[in-house]
Amino acid sequence: MRTSVVLSAAGAALLSSVAFAAPIIDESFESYASTAAMQAAWPAATVSSLQTTGGNPGQFAQHPGGAVNAKTFAAVNPTDAQPLKFSIDIFDDGTSANKRMTAGIRAGASNIVELGFFNAPSHFAFRVINFSSVAPSTNPNWVAFDTLGQSGINNVPNLGWHRITAMIGDTTSTFTLDRGADGSIEATHTVTTTPTAAGFTELRFGGPSGLASAGGGAGFDNILLEQVIPEPASLGLLAMGAVSMLRRRRA
DSSP: OHHHHHHHHHHHHHHHTOEEEEEEEEEOSTTOSSHHHHHHHSOOSSOOEEEEEEETTEEEEEEOSSSOEEEEEEEEOOOSSSOEEEEEEEEEOSSOSOOOEEEEEEETTEEEEEEEEOSSSOSEEEEEESSOOSTTOOOOSOEEGGGSSOTTOOOSOOSEEEEEEEEEOSSEEEEEEEETSSSOOOEEEEEEOOOOTTOEEEEEEESGGGOOOTTOOEEEEEEEEEEEEEOHHHHHHHHHHHHHHHHHHHO
């Protein structure tokens, strides 16, 4: 009996570690032959343009600020066990700390998450607003990555591509900054926040809530939204393996 319990626990640990990402939006801008084609896929009343070189890598969208480009999708409600991963690469020309350029997900006016540049309180920033107001949920509006109590974060304009990522669950959301998009995380911050029942239905990029950007625009590339969920096929295979282990042990 003791052997069975130990092996079952080991099997459960293996099962819980297996997951895969279900893409909702995975945009590298490589499939578009022209600005018109890109704008057709990402409708907006804006002059955003497709750039064929200089992305991270390849093509990217250059946005001047103001009205957003947006896509809608079927509502998705993340949980801590099946979180949403939202990630963007954003290009900073290094010329101004007065930029207001972000990519974000939301459901209308609810569950707003935005990542990118904001001029108050500082440059690299994120916000989480209009989530549930039930304690202990929080709704921080524009948190600068240099306020996170981590050494070495000089939050100023920085020429190059940068990656900002959010992992969104139903009790917490974690935000990371990777300046240079080289895999080195300079800052991490977790907030306690619970999405409302509306979930998320829209992804947009441009000015946050359509705001203009007096400090100039930004480039966007590798916009990714996916849900991390258990993989049934792998779970079944691991379960069969655990049963096989038990049978061999009993033999």
